[in-house]
Amino acid sequence: MRPSALLLLAAVSLCLAVAAPARTRPHYGGNLRLAIGEAPISVDPADVSPAGKSMPPSLSRLIFDTLVTLDARGQAQPALSPSWQVDPGNQRWLFSIRRGVAFHDGTGVSSDAVAASLRAANPNWKVFATGEAVIVECDAPTPDLPAVLALARYGIAKRTGGKVVGSGPFAINRWDAGKKLVLTARDDYWGGRAFVDSIEIEMGKSFREQTIALDLAKADIVQIAPDQTRHAVLEGRRVLSSAPTEWMALVFSRDVPSAQDGKLREALGLSIDRDAMNNVLLQGGGEPAGTFLPNWMTGYAFLFPTAVDLQRARQARNAVQQAPVWTLACDGSDPLARVITERIALNARDAGLTLQTTTSAVADIRLVRMPLPSLDAWVALGEFAGSLGLPQPKFDVDRLQQSANASTEYAAESALLQSQRVIPLLHLRTAVALSANVMGWQEDPDGSWHLQNVWLETGKP
Template structure:
């Protein structure tokens, strides 16, 4: 049997969207879209760094807030709240002119002061100034990636109120907010981009994949998340599936730096012992791509040069260089059904190399099996963000060339703080009645232009 290729999922999902749009092109106003998600954020503030980044959070943010700029599917920067911008002093000083007539959901106008305050809250290290109706951002050095950075949801412009419900300028405003449980949004009639087709969006949070799928089957949800290992079965069952490019990195992350030469050898042995191919085939049911790099190949273009096959002889050889073998605990997310199996399998592979790994759901562990949502389709930003999340040395763009990117990633991997395992796509099952939805390259979705149809293709 040939291995399942995720590309077919992408193609099929896009084709399905196209067909849907083609078959029922007459848009309809009204209706409420129901969304279910596993994530359970307790805050809607885009700049709240205490909340874990997730595709769901990014999606929700972009329903309620707008950024100064956005990127299109070709990664070209587009105007949003900022109508124009100008860089000077070697990309160190950026000035953004704000769009006129834009109002927050509470009716107050968007001003440079409010925008600057929002950006300062999201980026305390930035020097954000106000110049008439413009916002000026001064960096310590040249920052060619600032536009891509500003396009991230966490840099969305929000006006923070005392009721823990920040006000935005996006297509939907908050009607009801029960942290970590439920969010009810209503269409913003006075949105500067125009009123959305949907009257509202209801979001159920903290729902398991299984519950989400049941809600979809029962017609109680229109947009649900699908675990990567379930995507093939969902697709085979004829459901409408939307999958992104592999944008999520699954990796083993050590909680501390390399301490000694023995530690380095043991980490190398572990990295060489993992049978990514078998794990992808069976546990992930063909989803995703085996990875030995942080960035996926579609993002970097060079990921294929990092070998992903297990090399047990080399792993054993590396392990044999070490006299005392410690037992490492491998932490995993207990609520993630596949994480436990992955941890056990990795421990089994490690045992073949002579290593001792003990899977655990405890927070304190020697290394953790984590999913890292790559922050942006911009490779530098994705790499820098991943490095920041995993405790690696900061990655700074030096010129933007592929060689520089490769060198930066190589340097990051050389720290042996991380053992990349897989690049996984983000998949969603969609009700056939939901039309014109959008799946962004960063894995987030948008219902800003979606509408409820009859359900016929």
């Protein structure tokens, strides 16, 4: 085994050990402090801002309950809605509303309030309040509606006079847009009071600033860049790493205009050395990707090749007489993205393609990074397609049979990839570093946090 592989193995082992639950029962009390890179400009769950400017789902869920949640295996579990029913046809759904739940301003979470919140989040749905339930009518069969409603943007919010309140385990105590969020635990939360008394979140911090905050004991939880995870472990930090989840890909700004253009896109995809990117640039912080969804989630991603094939890349390139010079854009404030785009341009040159890297907003190709939107494969595919302007996966009645789940997801994902609008590159692991007193850390495979279950060893009962 190579030394680098050994180091990675050691790092992963440490991560697994640290991720394990503590054996003592949780303590109540204390103030949990986080520093994060995102700088959201709104707390409203329905406010869909660009990446980095919207509230991370893990934080939004602290303030806003959803009707349904997904467990670590991607299965829908009751939340604000304890039960639900669907009509034949999978278009008309009835969700009962949990009794006795209150918004943070003390008013009850009624079916009217839930219906208004869902209408604001998705104007295309017809949502009606009926007794202690809401009816959601979709314009197409939506067998995965419970999983859709588990998305953070469908958090139930009450909006009055420019203020937005939720019914989640924490209430907003202080909010400085993009800078700081202070949350206070609610004693009467229907799902049980959170263990910590409050959470303070410093936002818009670079990875370096976050690490310094951790070292100076000014933060208990900070994010670690994927390419810095191994380094952080070797420094002796308490690092937790998710499964490979964050999707990094090249996205073309327009559909394939001609067969020749398709050949060139194929050549570009075959020229990219994903293994080298992962091993060298990311220090093993991810996995080469040939699909939207990682293999641990679908079980079929290995069918899509990720290996570099320069011979076939050149063949595809040479099938076209003249290749245009493509511009390749990335987020200029993301150092990892900049390094990756430069490497892609070098790989492309080996295949006879010319890419011009840029940080401009307008380009032929853009390097994108997207978190895994959902642990439900079908919903995640739909979210990817929606974000990238691709056609939504088509409803297939076979999906209702468990034995056919993987087949239908495979077919849908294949169709999305055949559009040649995207070239998947990598699935990155997300990582956090914790101070020694943070206990009970729970993270879903997609990297979602459950801060309501975190407790501090120094907390007082």
